[in-house]
Amino acid sequence: MTAAGVALDALLGEPRRHHPLVAFGRLANRIEARFNRAGRGWRSHGVTAWFLAVVPLTLLATLLSWLPLVGWLVEIGALYLALGMRSLGEHVMPVAQALRSDDLASARQRVGYLVSRQTDELDAEAVARAGTESVLENGSDAVFAAIFWFVVAGAPGVVLYRLSNTLDAMWGYRNERFERFGWAAARIDDLLNYIPARLVALTYAVLGKTRLALRCWRRQAPQWDSPNAGPVMAAGAGALGVQLGGPAIYHGELHQRAVLGEGAPADADSIERGWNLVQRGVWLWLLVLCLGGLIDA
């Protein structure tokens, strides 16, 4: 069933119209308007609002997946809607293509649509670094984490994960109006990504330069400011044998970020190999699941 969901995503990409998450967004806005009026919601309001937004739909997914005859279709459909694999590839590969044809201006532009930071003055290596980081990190939350929760808890699991992810994007602002109310959404999302992120780091390590990846994970991940992206990107960079992280400009200011990975500077190749790593990772997970299923039977 996992394979079917992944295949649908690869074939169809994201549905253009009437994505159920659009309707969920409206619901979440209404809940927020009620519980965080004028930014006065507390952390506890954020917790209540999170449960109100997520629990009923997760229960609905549970009930639907229990339906006779069509339950399995519901399961596959839920995974398909939660996966963003093909869409990730569609946004990442143009960066590598532009770098390959020495079109730095296009590469900067395309990577800017991917990473939410100023890319006008990046050199080719910095563009490749940003692209590779993005594919490794997004691979984890847009692809592997969704599969993980599907495998653990079926349709309800993947629905729960995706809704939590969406709420983090909707409420996890770091500003006055959301720092209290949005706290729960951000923390819960971190929590739901905790195990998947480590499995992804392990997956990257297994499929690449294993030793280097494990060493980078151990030494560099704790220095990264995000608890889940750290292991994923450190292990990914190590697995590819490429150097990522390092200083970057955010909000017009230079930020000293930890160095991740080790080895050659990033280039178009590292983006493609990163994307390849994500894809091979998915195959590995599907293989492991099949074997697990066989042993189980």
Place this chain on the structure above:
Amino acid sequence: MRQAVLEYGIAEDDWVDLSTGIAPWAFPLPEITARAWARLPENEDGLEDAARSYYGFAHVLPVPGSQAAIQTLPRLRRSGRVGVLSPCYAEHAEGWRQAGHVVREISEDEVEHFIDSLDVLVVVNPNNPTGRLLSADCLLAWNARLNSRGGWLVVDEAFMDNTPRAGLARYGVQPGLIVLRSFGKFFGLAGVRLGFVLGEPRLLRLLADLIGPWAVSGPTRQLGQACLLDQSSQQAQIARCAAASERLAQCLRRHDLAPQGGCALFQSVAYEGAERLQDFLARRGILVRLFKQDSRLRFGLPAREGDWARLESALGEYRKEHA
């Protein structure tokens, strides 16, 4: 319109349609050559040049109505956080949501809170339906802040043709700034489906690729070119709209419905009885646009004296009944 015909049982020709923000005087139509019908349209056939000189901006992309750009722009970016300055034409928020972005409708005084965490901010200027006009200074400052994180400011200037000096085109290419211009409203030819995107050339190329070839038909290209070059009709149109819009504002004020805002193509009235008034007018064959959510009516420009008279008398009756 068709819905109103069915609902109120009044034939289409008997309506005074003030429900759109489209200029009620259509530009004279040029003769369309047989070639324009017979052959596939080509880029740079003169339309782009005409648009460059009309908008005063070096990089323009003709699109089949700005709606095409509204639906396509969101697909260029990986999903992120998008703010839409509200109240606002609903299609913007819809377009970004459908492409998987997280959309937040924010009011003007909330921009400060959110702008540094947004990937894209969408602004309709002058606003539809409120008519509020934001200053270029304010918009360029937002543009700079968004661009410092690689973000976009999308400004929909659908109602800017009457006040070209207030548009952002004259500030030249700004990284991360995308301006949408609409053709149908000012030129009174909304059926034509033509619009323009003004922005960085590289972005326009990506957008053009996504929209696909031959998006704007040959006859449309010829017609657009003629209208964009017809400066004397443009001056006349600006003067005519300004006079009518002022007259409309006065007329509404006389009937205790002072508009809170507006532009040269409509007046906007926030009024608690908006729904009742809309129905009252519709029963008398006058169609205005109701925005239920903020209890607001938008009045487009009447064209003929007969239309003015009907509006005057209907508003007068309403005032007597509900005084």
